[in-house]
Amino acid sequence: MSDAWQDGVYDALVAAGVRQVAYVPDAGHKRLIERCHGNPALATTVLTTEEEGVALLAGAYLGGDRGVLLAQSSGVGNCINMLSLPVECRIPLLMLVTMRGEWGEFNAWQVAMGQGTRTALEAMGVLVYRVDDADRAAETVRHCAALAFNSGRCVAVLLGQRVIGAKVFRR
Amino acid sequence: MSLERRVATARLLRDRGDALVVTGLGSTTYDAYAAGDSPLSFYLWGAMGGAALVGLGLARAQPNRRVLVLTGDGEMLMGLGGLATIGAAQPRNLAVVVIDNGRYAETGMQRTHTAHGVDLAGVAGACGFGASETVRTPAELEALAERLYGAPGPLFAAIKVAPDPTRIELAPRDGPVLRSRFRAALLGGDGAL
Secondary structure, eight states: OOOTHHHHHHHHHHHTTEEEEEEOOOGGGHHHHHHHHTOTTSEEEEOSSHHHHHHHHHHHHHTTOEEEEEEEHHHHGGGTGGGHHHHHHTOOEEEEEEOOSSSSOOOGGGHHHHHHHHHHHHHTTOEEEEEOSGGGHHHHHHHHHHHHHHHTOEEEEEEOHHHHOOOOOOO | OOBOHHHHHHHHHHTOTTOEEEEOTTHHHHHHHHTOOOTTEEEOSSOTTOHHHHHHHHHHHOTTSOEEEEEEHHHHHHTTHHHHHHHHHOOTTEEEEEEEOSEEGGGTOEEOGGGGTOOHHHHHHHHTOSEEEEEOSHHHHHHHHHHTTTSOSSEEEEEEBOOOOOOOOOOOOOHHHHHHHHHHHHHOTTOOO
16 A cells, blocks of 8 residues: 555645654554654654653643654553643644554454544544545645644544555464 | 752752753642742643653753753653653753652652662663762752753752652642743743644
């Protein structure tokens, strides 16, 4: 499956004025992560767990930097209590979440959190938008970035497995 | 004779100058406020485990300003992986200081892992903090205060303090107010979005 759509997402993030990128790696973000590391104007931070990114990007915003958190749906569960920081302080947070546990998933252990991702985010007050067509990824990120940074809200873009492709397990 | 947390915090903040300060929820927020309020103090009232990472994001956004995170041992223990993230990122302008009473003071003074021998300065050192130490005496505190805002980071110190209860000093806690006053003082304008 082509990952060229990630170049469009990268361009949308740069155009939105993003200066800091925090991530726990996911195969669906592989090319985007490489593009971010390749841009010396971006401060790109690898995390041990996703809630670190929620805190880090709140600090970045206090310091004048816009940021983005790249995560997998399993990592959304790690973020829940930390989301109280940007939600309570009306600090913008943009999250790009690659989905597992749906649409051709092989690994049953991904299903519980994948299916709970939207509900968990919405329970914490995060606005959730979903992309199932790669051609819509960049424009969705562009408009969700505008929403987050113009309104001080937490906004998540869920990138479905129809976009990123189901992970292939080979013996 | 153990160090007292309010005295230690006040000593460290006395020379803060234009440094940016982030405090962990509970006692360290009260300690920092008791030492004197500033719009450049961002008091956390929740988000347990996140203080050091708020400091990292701030340090990366403001590489020419010193960033000081003051937090408690319980708060630091909840975000221990953050020490690895900071060690990997190597921010030269970040200092993390843990006021370590070995207790969860907010919830009834239960013993934390540090009271059972876990060595936070050892963890930070192993994660790649260039300077990492445990402070136990007034002389060691003085030495820390003298290099806290100048020595290259990432710098870590755990200050062992007495587990005596202290009075709660209610720091400002309205999130958008804390956000906007901080950004206005740092970036100019009204600090809003």
